[in-house]
Amino acid sequence: MPIPSLQFRPKYVSFDCYGTLIEWPMTPITRELVGDQIPAEQWDQFVREFRGYRYDQVRGEYYSYEQVLQDSFERVCRKWGVKAAPDAGKRFADGVRSWGPHADVPEPLKKMSENYKLVILSNADDAFLEESVPRLGADFHAVYTAEQAGFYKPRYAAFEYMLDQLDASPEDFVHVSSHTRYDLMPMHDMGFRNLILLDRGCDPVTHGYDYVPVKSLDDLNTMLGI
DSSP states (O other): OOOOOOOSSSSSEEEEOTTTBBBOOOOHHHHHHHSSSGGGGGGGHHHHHHHHHHHHSSSOOOOOOOHEEEEEEHHHHHHTTOOTTTTTTHHHHHHHHHHHHHSSSSSHHHHHTTTTTEEEEEEOOHHHHHHHHGGOOOOOOOEEHHHHHHHHHSSHHHHHHHHHHTOOOGGOOOOOOOOEEIIIIHHHHHHHHOEEEOOSSSSSSOOOSSOEEOHHHHHHHHHHTO
């Protein structure tokens, strides 16, 4: 199936960061922390539920991402009757700060940055992005975080912060994310229409939200005409 081309030139190409551009191998750390407390046949379910608790944990007021990780891990462990390590949040956060880009990101992202203004809106604290963004090897017009916005995605206020900072409207963007629930679904409901799912298997593909799935940033560059 041919890659569709965009019918307009966006002012900004915006991105989620973790999982989309930066790798997100959360499961190996989870396995280290849980050990053999979860039977092998139930492991995938535990991982899915931990993902769900992380999502639920960020739908209130902003507080540090390390503590979000600690609290969501404690909640899922309590549900499963598993002992939660008191330093789990720090171990997860240290992992996030240490990870690099997906192998297929740096070259096409650099090419994109030479033709468009790139923006990041990330569900993390400033300190995380300060370490991660330089590893991407591309120039960004702006990098916004949940800490700056005072809200995590999927809260509308996180996206409104980006719009306010850039004095922009939803029509000015192509937004790229591997996360449907955090980014693409709420953005669609806010009036964003140029939405791209960089499909890395993070979330199920949902229908009715008008986003275009792509397999790589090379595909996106083709859509952008570069």
